[in-house]
Amino acid sequence: MNFASDNTSGAHPAILEGLTAANEGHLHSYGDDPITEGVQAKIREIFEAPEARVYLVATGTAANALSCAVLTDPWGAIFCHRNAHIEEDECGAPEFYTNGSKLVLVDGPDAKMDADALARTIAHTGRGGIHNVQRGMVSITNSTEAGAVYSPEDVKALTDVARRYHLPVHMDGARFANALVAAGCTPAEMTWKAGVDVLSFGGTKNGCMAVEAVVIFDPKRAWEFELRRKRGGHLFSKHRFLAAQMQAYLADDLWLKTARHANEMARKLSEGIGQIEGAKLIHPTQANAVFAALPRGAHKRANAAGAYYYLWPFDQSLEGPEDELLAARLVCSWATTPEEIDAFLSHLA
Template sequence: MHFASDNTGPVPAEVLEALARANEGYMMPYGADPLMEGVKAKIREVFEAPEAAVYLVATGTGANALALATLADPWQAIFCHRVAHVEEDECGAPEFYTGGAKLTLVDGAGAKIDPAALETAIAETGTKGVHGVQRGPLTITQATELGTVYTPDEIATLTGIARAHGMACHLDGARFANALVTLGCSPAEMTWKAGIDAVSFGGTKNGLMGVEAVIFFDPARAWEFELRRKRGAQLFSKHRYLSAQMAAYLENDLWLRNAVAANESASRLAEGLRAIPDAEVLYPVEANMIFAGWPRAGHRRAQEAGAQYYLWPFDQPLDGPGDEILTARLVCDWSASLESTDRFLSLVRG
């Protein structure tokens, strides 16, 4: 009953086997390994982008911060949702790696940027000459921090607004695969065809040991990113161990199969919660994340039996009246079993 996050789960056997194979003999360092050439070719094929520049880093924070640093100058604003991952969970890394670019927070229901709010935020930025920050890139979290998903049309609307003001567009895809299988579209349709310039293509939250890809659809940005990756301590010496993970992830659609499994587990969990009296699912379940509330007594039963998940917000006490509603975040990973889901639901139900 592990629903704390999708980075708590195990690594698929296919990935561990690929790492064992990569461990044999010698390979050149810093991304010059032959495995990386295959990764580049496969990502370009998957995204229908033969000229794309493709790089690997170890963390999602590194991917987002370095990509945004490549797209933004220190004196610019980066436009993101008020509860975007880059705002809530990266300890100021985007500001640090950009050399001081300002995150400008934009509202919108369900953690999705409202187009009118984005227009207003852009209009209010860059109007003070040398005394104010200038307009910089837009970044979109997909899937969002509340588990909702932007459609390609919604992305295109936002990027269209940004492009009208000469702004670049980044997509934080830590849960890229989960959003993609929900939408049933192609990676190209969710990215460059919808106006995205750079993508953080997540792996860690979808089963990998620790690797993310950064993709620039305009290869002219590649050299600056390479320099920033090295300067930012994200250029791995024994790079083959990153390449091996990503190669296994892409082979035989493991990345899509993992996302389907995680999303299906989340759907089953959400359906079960909706059937429990006094329980409520708070946002649409469009990927592998659920935000829900149910009586404190159910939380106590689940947590005393070993269930792991976060109360959301964190500061809700487990001590108190049993019928009081406490809210929580639950995230399903690729390995979540039907048995553990059903056991959790029985404990909540009592």
């Protein structure tokens, strides 16, 4: 009963099999190998983007911060939601990689930027010319930190605003697969067809060990990305081991299957919570995370039974009245089982 995050699970067995298969013999290092080339071709195919350039790194923070650094100058604002991962959970990595750009925060429910709020925020930024931080780029997290999903239309509404100001758009897709299967669209529809320039395409949270692809739809930014990746220490020498994970992840639609499973588990969990006396959802369950307020007594019972997850915000206390509502974040992954959920619900109830 571990719902702390989708990164507390291990890797899907197919990923480890992929690594083992890739381990034979000598291969050129630094990405000049057939496994890497195959993965790049496969991602271009999946995204219907024959011109796209694809790079692999091992962490989501690296994927996001490097992406930002190629999309904005140091004096450019990065417009993102107030609760975006790049704002709240990366210890200033975007500021470090961009050499000091400013994240300018946009509001909206369920950690989704509202298009009007984005437009107002951009309009308000950089009006004073040389004295101000300039308008730099937009970053969209899909699925969001609150478990919500932008549809392609939602994305388009934001990128339309960005285009009005000639701003490039990044999508933080650490949970891209969860968003995609929830939206029921194609990878292309969710990204470049909706106006996204660079995608952090997550693998780690959805069943890999440690790999994310950065998909750069406009190839003219690619060489700068390569230099920044190397300079950031993110170019693997035995690159095959990044590529092999991604290869296995994409083979036979594993990535879609694991995401579908995680989303289904979240829906099951969400529905179960909906039937608990006094419980209520605080965000809609659209991907693989459930945000729900539950009576403290329920939390105490679940904790006592060994369930592991975060109160949200996490610095709340289990000490206090039994019937007071405390919010929690409950994340499902490829490894979550229906049995775990049933057991968990039985403790809550």
